Amino acid sequence: MKVIYIPGMSITKEELKKIRMVFSEGGIQIEPLISDYLSIAKMSKHNIERTIMDRIDSISEEDDTHLLCHSMGCNFGVLASNHPMVQSITLISPEFRRATKKEREEIIAISATKYQNEVLEKVTKGTISEQLLLVGLFLRSRKWALKELVKVEVPMMVVYSEGDPFVSRKGIDEIGDEITRKIVMETSNHNPLLSEVGPTLVKRYRHYIGG
Secondary structure, eight states, X not given: OEEEEEOOTTOOHHHHHHHHHHHHHTTOOEEXXXXXXXXXXXXXXXXXXXXXXXXXXXXXXXXXXXXXXETHHHHHHHHHTTSTTEEEEEEESOOSSOOOHHHHHXXXXXXXXXXXXXXXXXXXXXXXXXXXXXXXXXHHHHHHHHHXXXXXXXXXXXXXETTOTTSOHHHHHTSSOTTSEEXXXXXXXXXXXXXXXXXXXXXXXXXXXXX
């Protein structure tokens, strides 16, 4: 079994190291698919898809391959899900739809009371031109993912944090069908794998993919 991790836009080396450690302690080894989004930010959809598929070929020789995606990585996970070796896809904190002002206010209210002791996440910042490239990549890839999402044929699981104001609950409801598994984690962290519930999520994920 091979688990391929597609990280979010602002992943740091320290965060990736922590995520790999949490999975390793849970008996799962993960392999990152994309380490630098700037390297593909100017590519066409066709070239990005080819790069992703070639990367999967190079790191996985097993038919039992699973995609684990976070935030913007979910967009690319949808594109990669039709690779013949992929058996499942898990979307963590997908942002296919922007949270409305009302949604965000309600979520922040929950977070302010229930998760007030959690440390706010730090977002890694690059130059203005780099930030614009990444935002453009996010918007383009989200558009591609929304078109391809209805075509996903492998089992899908969606995970999000209860106190995360970046994820639209209406958007979550629109993903997949009645057999798509959806899990809400008790944290406000945009990536629950980096929170205290990380080990619990890994355990549930391992059960889901049959590891």
